[in-house]
Amino acid sequence: MRNVVQLVREALVENFREIDQWFDKDHSLLHFKPTLDHWNAREVLEHISLANYFLLLIINKSTRRALDRRVNGLIVMPPPNYEDKFREIDVISDGTFQWVRPEHMEPTGLQAMSEVRALLKQQYAQCVYNLSLLKNGEGRLVSINMSVNNLGKLDVYQYIYFLTKHIQRHIRQMQKLELQYEETEALAS
Template sequence: MDIHHQLADLRAFMQATFAALATWFDQPPALLDYVPADQGWSGREILTHVGLTNHYLLILIEKGTAKALHNSRGLELAAELAAQPLNPSRLAPIGLLHAFPWLRPAHMEPRDFPTPLPQVRQQLRNQLVQALACLDRLPDGQGVLYQTTMTVNGLGKLNVYEYLYFLAQHAQRHLLQLAENATEFAALAASEK
């Protein structure tokens, strides 16, 4: 698959992921506030965490975008793409809940940053626009020209496109967590009838 098709797939994946997140803001408050039996995060906290994490990932993505564009000067992009083909499948485990232990930094803990849901909703909308703008600035494969280390799950060096995949896969992981909460909430409600 050529780079333009891969980038179109990345765009569609990001848009679908953020659209799925957006549906959670319209769920009943009782569901969004429900704390699961394992004392994990409520839906409200999960959405806040996704916004917090995106904030920090997008700082790296913005810097990486600028550096990749700078690095593209004088390089033969086709040769670089051949040497560094995109491999989004290596990021698939990021989108799976319980796939590996994940230790997150304290500054991404949602309980420390209570944010009203309308503000989180707008934050996520803005973050999608920001992520797609970075993608638009790298239309021909330039995103492979800069890498940053990602320690999560021992991933190592990721290029700018892979960071964008990571951002969307992280949200996918939390969509699964939201679904788990909803299933548990529905079962509890049914048992109380």
Template sequence: MIPEDVIAEINQKLETAFAQLDDWFAAPEAIRRYHPADGGWTIDEILEHVALTNHYLLILIEKGAAKALKNAHGLDLATELDARQSARVRLDEISQPGAFKWMRPDHMAPHGLKSGPEVAATLRQQLHQCQAVLSRLPNGEGVLCRTTMTVNELGKMDVYDFVYFLGKHAERHLAQIAGVATEYQAQSR
């Protein structure tokens, strides 16, 4: 059995990251729309990017969860759990801006097509979707499907690691948002 604390840890990281993302929607518009000097994204654009990326990650996560539950009928869960090797150390690097090189696909770039409240609602729905996936895989079934992740050359990851990745990606962009906010504060003095 996958330790309950692993699922609880993933859920806690998700709740913390998504709550912090949600807090930024209450920030003054001037901060959220500030363009950094390096030409990077505004906070609103970063939030939209996180929601877009989550959309595509959740497609893979949902497919993986469905396949894992189907595989539970033909694979030995105990054997698969014993053989599980999480890429946790390399997954933790995902939250550190500049820790590795990777170019995001164009379809994950923000285009300003949704309002702040729409992006906020999407992020809240995505958190609930992640939590629903974890609740459907309470006994370790998530190890029964592995999908390739090219970011940071992570390779094959199980469903739990994919959900953890989604949370770490949010943390990465929370650090980026903090940098934009710090620059804004310095510029407005």
């Protein structure tokens, strides 16, 4: 299970570090919209914080349940095909499938970027803390249903990993926005 904890921790560090760099980007890039129906990078960042909020409600509750279910001295081992589910979750980041976001995860565009950044830092700390509590395999003791892309039952490690892949999906979205912005700026010069 240490490999699983390490995999999830590395995904957290990498994706939250990369998302934090977006707050230092140029103001005009953060507000750039290729069309009116597209989100700009500010809205994407706000959406990530909203999605994380709701995912963390489930992760926090499931972490507490997993800790309540642990038995001293019991080592929780993953099943033989355990890594397969992580590969299924990896698809989330590539953006090749569509899903309809719930309305409560739609950004308003009104939240200050400093607030969004602080919230994302708190969310990162909460994810790392939950992971540290589950270092001995306890995260395998709870299954949570994930309807996105028909992933089905995920344990707490997989659920946190899903959160990181959702972030990665939107990092790629913002990278595409950045390319479109640069192309627009080059044409304007």
